Amino acid sequence: MNKPQTITPVFETPYERAGVITPGLPILPHGTERHPVPGGGSRAVPVYKGDEISVLDRDGLQPGELVFFTPDGTSDAGMLGARAAGPANGVISVLANGSRSGAKVAKALDSAGFDLGRAEAIRIFPDGSRPGDMETFHASCDGLLIVAAPGGMMHPGEQNPPTELILYIRRADPNAGKEDIGPPDPLADPLVDINIQPGEAKSYEVKKGQFIQILDVKGRECSDFQAFSLRALDKGLEREIDPTTTRSLMGNLYPAPGIFSKYWSSDQEPLVEIIQDTCGRHDTFGLACTARYYDDLGYPGHVNCSENMNTDLAQYGIRPRGGWPAINFFFNTMLDDTNAIGMNDPWSRPGDYVLLQALTDMICVSTACPCDVDPANGWNPTDIQVRTYGAGEDFSRSVGYRKSAEADLEETKKTGFHDCFARHTRDFVEYAGYWLPNQMTNHGALAEYWACREKAAIMDLSPLRKYEVTGPDAEKLMQYCVTRNVKKLAVGQLTYTAMCYEHGGMIDDGTLFRLGEENFRWIGGNDTSGLWLQEQGRKLGLNVWVRSSTDQLHNVAIQGPLSRDILREVLWTAPTNPTVDELGMFRFCVARLGDVAGIPVVLGRAGYSGELGYEVFCHPKHAVEVFDAIWKVGEPMGLTPFGLAALDMVRIEAGLIFAGSEFDDQTDPFEAGIGFTVPLKTKEDDFIGRAALEERKAHPHRKLVGLEVEGGIVASPGDCVRIGKAQVGEITSAMKSPILGKNIALARVSVTHSEPGTEIEIGQLDGLQKRLRARVVPYPHFDPTKERVKGNYEKELVPGE
Template sequence: MTVRPVFEVPWERKGVLKPGLPILPHGVERHPVPGGGSRAVPIYAGDEVIVLDREGLQPGELVIFGPDRRSDAAMLGAKGQGRPTATIETLANGSRSGAQVLKALAAVGFNIEAGDAVPVFAEGSRPGDQVAFTAESDGLLICAAPGGPMDAHAQNAPTELILYIRRADPKLAKDNLTAPDPLADPLLDQNIQPGHAHAYEVKKGEYIQILDVKGRECSDFQAFSLRALDKGLEREIDPTTTRSLMGSLYPAPGIFSKYWSVDHEPLVEIVQDTCGRHDTFGLACTARYYEDLGYPGHVNCSDNMNIELGHHGIRPRGGWPAINFFFNTMLDDTNALGMDEPWSRPGDFVLLRALSDLVCVSSACPCDVDPANGWEPTDIQLRTYKAGEDFQRSIGYRKSAEADVEDTKKTGFHDSFAAHTRDFVEYNGYWLPNSFPNVGTIGEYWAVREKAAVMDLSPLRKFEVTGPDAEELLQLCLTRNIKKLAVGQVSYTAMCYEHGGMIDDGTVYRLGEMNFRWIGGNDTGGLWLRQQAQERGLNAWVRSSTDQMHNIAVQGRLSREILSQIFWTPPKQPTIDELGWFRLTIARVGDFSGTSVVISRTGYSGELGYEIFCHPRDAKEIFDRVWEVGAPMGMQPLGLAALDMMRIEAGLIFAGSEFDDTTDPWEAGIGFTVPLKSKNDDFIGRAALEERKAHPHRKLVGLEIEGGLVPSPGDCIRLGKAQVGEVTSAMKSPLLGRVIALGRVSVAHSEVGTALEVGQLDGQQKRLKAMVTSFPHFDPTKARVKGEYADG
């Protein structure tokens, strides 16, 4: 949950709220300025300029140039401080935003060295603080959010500023519901109004962007092989063939990205997708659909496509199978097809690459009689780009329903792992290795159990929690007793809502008396901490540092031996050999002048292990040193598939599997993180958790499954005809040689030794015999994670 900036409010009508469709006042523009980045925006006399610090403690700098190429802070009604050093350094740091600003300056011949700087938030700021100026002349405004790379032991991550412009003449405001700028110089830039379609040719290697301008609008797409058309054959995208060859209903950027014809010719692939929800098995809307609803003669996409494709000699059809981009369809439990409003927001798009010479057709759906277009059809922007453009694969990610969409990112360690695999999957906005084919998932697993492995955990969300009330804030929001946490100690804990449901689990690092780092699995935890600090008036700051702090984990019995050969620690910090379980140390590569890192003795494998945190710029150096020492000792790279096996064996929980916001820590199997007796202070959710502990309904248990079949998460657990629980995670354990699972069951049937059954098919027709066991199934005394290995 987030506190919204003052200008934006959720779309609302008659009790229906849509936080994903924020509304700005008429005449107001919004321009995010990334931490360590900048923006350039045209300004007109009388415009109001507002700068908002979203997270706090982020300095900013403004520079304005007039039409005469002169810079004078007085044009903002401010007193300048001369040369804009912070802006100059920000523009020179190689960021994408800086490159765009430099391009804008060069286009009009402005010299940034001659700028007159106006600093903002130089004395520190609270989250949500704003400063305002009024432009006294036309000009070009540059806003910078300066900040350099954050050292692993520091907590000064650069964060985002928001620049708002309230236009004196609202007619000059950039409409927030117009198509955003093209991704590159377009070959074709065509607006398609609702109730129309457009056919076009695309050569192999060129790109197609289909953009939902105002949000909640469906666009049907079909593509024909031009090579086949030249032979008199109509070979278009076939949904059945595509689903069969891809093994997926909804192709997405990555491995499962292609669309195929019935001749198994790949026609297009998805490169970028900011929406993530589409339909690929329905027809484009047809005349019959509207006739059956009582709307004879209603304009429809299939007829529009027939008209456009007829110019290319393609025969008409009563209904066109199509990729229905942004169309939100679903199947219920009886396999009945339904629909709802699209998930797409203003500006959402899909970027395709042609895999052959094509004839394509795109539509803007006219449907106004059901939710398919949010009851209000709008326009689609169609663009094509030349082959050879550098468009990286991306699946849009949002930190919250209200947040701006972000591209899928590569971690600082990405290229190091990419030298060993091409199997990457999107995870929480980052590309992470899933497996390493030369080793194999089972080989990766055994490397951890017998020697060591290295994995990328950079997408874990990091938030710097600082200030005089930082301890009070964490004591309020976390279930553990933070007052007992010593400097240099790490604690695993839960974070809950008032009703006792979990927001996240994670670790809190104490770096100093008033300095903490929260590391969790999602952004919601950090946003919740910031909201509580603001609402309760606490003198604490919560700033995101995920992009400044990437980490690998080295896990396995040889991990200590590997790292002790690489890292030096000062006398006031424990060495790798001395580092205790759930403790951290500040170390350097080689000696006192080496690259700085933070190392904690933590992990997610059930083995002795460590996590190494560094700035992304240092990731390659860190990986290379670890690999140089570890590889000769048998260390292997590790992917998500093997990691999931190990964490299930070790009884370690995962968000979306063992818990969600309806699950309390006891139901998630981590009741030990809620010390109700020894933590006397109140905390969020305490009352509900006390009641839930006194009257438990469900419990996480271990299961052993007979028969060798591995259940799927969500499979029901039954006692006779009655469902008493569900499987949360399951695997076939290589070490134990049997199928094991974690499941949440009624406390009445949670005793070890209870015979149950896992239901499949309809839950009744097929049963897998199961027995409740204690968990973790592997190393229940945690001897191995403590570094205690039996001989052999």
Template structure:
């Protein structure tokens, strides 16, 4: 990845690193091209074009049109000339990035049918390989990362190409970012400079985008009911009413996305939010604030709002309540309000929809005396779009702090589950069903315990690890012994940092001698493996296949009966009936001609169960077949709320709860994944884990609690005045008839039968008696997973 590091450097403010605000050299632009996608960029004479194969083995095609529409690779200084077959295939598809490129070609009048291309990378290309070209004249550059739909038993997932353009004539002086391209053709497109306010009318159904152009800039926003404005009165968004009705400090895209006036009328609905952190308590900045800070006469948003709204005959306010987008405030345990730099990055935005005719006002906050705008006020862009545009609900997701923001995606199974519920929540960058109101969480729970359920697990991160050093890399990066893993076998394991803290937990599938697949909850696990391979110069590729493999879990006592009716396998493959615990098979739905699937005997419920993986194009057919076969057995859909109940009963751990990067596998309750005696090879974190195993300080235990109150994650566990542990997860168990919890306990007090108290309020004023018990609470011998029950 050396070439990427040449272009991208972490930003610094003084000596403070700000990795969320990466700095490109003056005149350098970065354009990611998704695997299987394409990108079009205008080029000027002398521009230096560099393309990088980020993960390796990814074909790249470059097509360049001059202003007359002639396509000639020589205009990039290359003698290569090939048919752009991959580019044409992408642009003939419904792939998300292809639409903009088709529009660019149509606008220019260029014909891809006569184009020639430069073809790069592909077979044998290493992660980080790059190629550079200098434009001999102006034109339109199209970069494509072609790739076929990946079969479930193959590992050729298309991956990202990164394009850098070093402009021959960069803007002189300090580089100032321009606002990103509009989401659609805007009706209003206004740049607001620091210390200014902008008032604008928005009709019912129209969309409002408030965009932080440079990053770290607060924008006060208010919407007033236009009917009230015409009567000379104020009916505006009221933060207190909004928080009370939504149960959130501020609305988020999803079910509870509306901003209300004081009379509880919805005015605005939040559709997209790429930042997710906004002000929750205060007013737009006021003259009094600056006066009290010793800056009388400082320009402020409230005065700016008053001035603009005076034109509509509205009375001035001493302080305007506002939705302070991107303003980072917080409450501490003593209810004191504090602030810090905003979380917003360059280009972050919120997108709203007007639920009635409204008069809106937006500001670019002028505050330069505290961290509200990162100490340096910058500009805000406001755009209004037509009501007939279609924008999906989305919460911005970043895999790492410096990664590109991604919209919340729908899994390939989303529409199948959406027939049964509207209650979806964001998880790991995807929308997943939380519960199904036609059944309810308790009914879903009992169906899993007694019959069968189907749930969407597509957000799990999948990585393909291939090459001569694949086994060596896996042996280094995970705690289990990969040398003992057979083809067709799956193993549950931990992945650790050098200090023993966990990167992730997940499963490893062995597809062949040098072919592995990692399935985990966190995308950084794949990045960690990529870093280790590069650091050690290993001959191995680690490529993401998350978008090529979506999966559902079929769990419950009747899951085998259901899948055995519809999964066809070749004679040399195990059938579902023959499939042992932690084994997988490759098959098809129905018969030889059906959609291809991988079926693994794995799950996250503590029940007999399976996971079914398929390409997204086949998801509907796979779901429909499972659903139809499951109806005679009482199968119902299963949501995240019910999943949390069964996994806590089964003692199954969850990232951010039972483990973090400060928790080792022994402390997370999965010490069985660290075979220090039988795995002789070294692995990352081994030395520390050997010491922690010999001298444990914390241990994951079960608690049985008195009464029916369910504690929260993080509640303290005490003996007398001393805190000896904390709750990681808790639930009222339907099958056990009591409240149970998982608890990270000081090893000195982890003995079975120890009496403790769970502290609430301040940890002392409310105490719930509890007893340390063995975890898991339910089916500790795993008989149900083995299927050895009636």
């Protein structure tokens, strides 16, 4: 391999003090701003005379376009020291594509009265940029800068996804245009906009249906929140959010870090519902800080939230309390094994917020916690912003997602197939930054399971991460980063493989498609694997590009005995490609809906069900048409929509592993049960983790095994596996198998107790007071010879029939 290169950040560096590194709070040089420009999107930013403007193409091959307007509305490329390259077609195209970023830029132009049709374009990265390339300009006057990252729909058989550009502005005057530095812009026109300084509490009235935004302005700051039913107060009754009632009705009797979706009074009246949360980590629902807490620490008289709340709520006749139970947003508390409460620095970043909706008329109170004697506020209390919005606003439900600790926040997205599955269910759960169906309203997990085993099922797998790996060194990169022998992978073939760290622990498992001699597509479960590929390409100095195409390729899986029969009637392939009937296992091809003029898709023969199955990839704008075409043919044949609950059932029976269950970064592929993906004898080339895996294979400690469990109690993931009092392993997944009529589990156990027939016990309660008898059996439990995956259903065996 090429000699590794040292990579230094362009501007950002992780915050670090005295050996404590916090990558979630990147530090920019004083006076420098960072503005991400989404692929296929745009940004508008005011600039001032003397500002230095730099645009970074982080992933490479992404053209950019700049437009600069002077205050009088003239578009003049010369004011940035650049040469005009014609009309601003790139900016115009992204403003017309319906993106959110384009709408914001269009609004900025409209309010300024600037005519984009007469603008001069500055084109950057036009000839194939390298990852990390940057172009820099200097403003010779004040003006409005627009930066666009043009790009259209990616054909599923091509590899040209639009990717992000990063705009940096180094201000000549760090205070220019920032005389009034405050919180981020409101989500809509606010009804109330309150700034709460540390050591303050402020109350406000909210009507039913209105929204409340609690915003951490500078990050790492806690905010207590309490709400009272106004209807009850009018009757002389104090009915606030009650922790015990809330935990009981939400099915969680013990407090835990996180956040509930709904909060209730002791009368079981719902008061507020969570709509958006960008942080994901909040308190265990204890008390707001109290005078007694500070007294016992040796700080008598310290200002505290409970007394502040008492003072502010007195105007409503609400009696004071020594300590107020409250939702403490952003407070990072946790419980140990003995249920003792501890705390650490909050997870919240600058601008993180929680958005609630009032379910009745309420009096609310919020605080900015003054605690400066422990990590509750990162040792540095700062301000909280509270905003309320009208009931008519349309805020989508969202849970904040980040690709990495350093990455920008992303809202939970709907896949291209979301509306199709929404015809069948309202039960959606957040999965890796997307909403996915859990169970179908008129079916349920068991019916969906049987449809997959007996007929066919269709499921949304769009959140799988896709990365396009292209360039002369693409094969070299993949050969070095995955465990399979990529040199043996033919064009039109896909393979299942592992990706490991140097110590042998797994980063991810996934499938690798070979689209050409120098073209690959990696499909994994998380962004960590794609970012790892980018990092290795940079370190090794390879001539390769790794670009995310997740938002350009959404996919459904059609699984079950009738999957081939359904797709045969839906998809057309060119004479140079295999038909649906001809497509072999672990092969893929480009196909079209109906005929040669139909919507393009990529068809792969693979799945995650233990059945004959296929995956269909398309651009999300075509997803509804693709789904409807499959549904039209499949519904009369018994095709059933399929959710995550049923998917977990079929994959456990088939012995298919899942991240966080059967593997993590402490588990190697042999321990995860996929040692077949590590051909140490036939793959002679070095790859990441090889030396560690050779050692681990020679001296194994743990092994994934199947278990049959006596009785009707299903084991839980994490339950200990014991021989006598000694723990020898743990349950990774478990279920009651409908088709086998058995209670089964997957477990990772010591190799000394991994032989089939070994009698073990599964510990529950404290692991000792309750035991489930079980024995080790070969796995997969269902169809171990993979005859059903091959489509050989004449050998089907259903016990008990």
